[in-house]
Amino acid sequence: MASKVIQALYNDDDVLMHAVKKVRAEHHHIEEVYTPFPVHGLDKAMGLADTRIAITSFLYGCLGLTVAVVMMNYIMIEDWPQDIGGKPSFSYLENMPAFVPIMFELTVFFAAHLMVITFYLRSRMWPFKKAENPDKRTTDDHFLMEIGLHDNENELADLLWETGAVEVKVTEKES
Incomplete structure (x- = not known):
């Protein structure tokens, strides 16, 4: 089943952290964040539960x-x-x-x-598994935030541009 998601690309981890906090404050559910390196505090900002x-x-x-x-x-x-x-x-x-x-x-x-x-x-990472990152730039120097859409595409796109995104696009995601 495919669902629509909006992807916002950022080029700085501090801008990404600010964006995640702002998107969460607006009560949107962040599906995933792709980063080229671990970002300290991102799990707390996204509201993820502690690992067991x-x-x-x-x-x-x-x-x-x-x-x-x-x-x-x-x-x-x-x-x-x-x-x-x-x-x-x-x-x-x-x-x-x-x-x-x-x-x-x-x-x-x-x-x-x-x-x-x-x-x-x-983490569903086993040998010979195809990479799931939606944009190859997330393995180099960009950060991508993926948010599920529920008939709020324009409002969410405007919010993401406000947070400092360098690129915003809507895509279909296989689930």
Whole structure:
């Protein structure tokens, strides 16, 4: 289903921030903003909710810690116990101080790798996916704000020109 959107192009991130705040103050819904680099505070200005990726990172770290504990208990205590450096090998708790570095490393490994995979899947960015940016200039030096239209094209275009847009156009967007 295609819907009409209006796209405003800006050439300065400060002008873009001012425009986003003004458009939000006029109670228009900003669909997306495309920028060539991260703009500090843009997510707050757009009214986006905080990300929950930190929660998933914690859960992935817990998973890594669990895998490390189970793996070391099986390998070093049950399957093939070895006397390394005079340490007793018949109890996990007696050997735990030696296992702390492995537990830490696997916690960080699982959290980092699974968090990156989650981010890419959540952002729908996978290998060989065609780029979705509507204007190639947004990868170089321009900023694009995309707003959904609801029979208010002229009013919205005037507002965007007031905010300092260098180009305003109406296009069809596939959803």
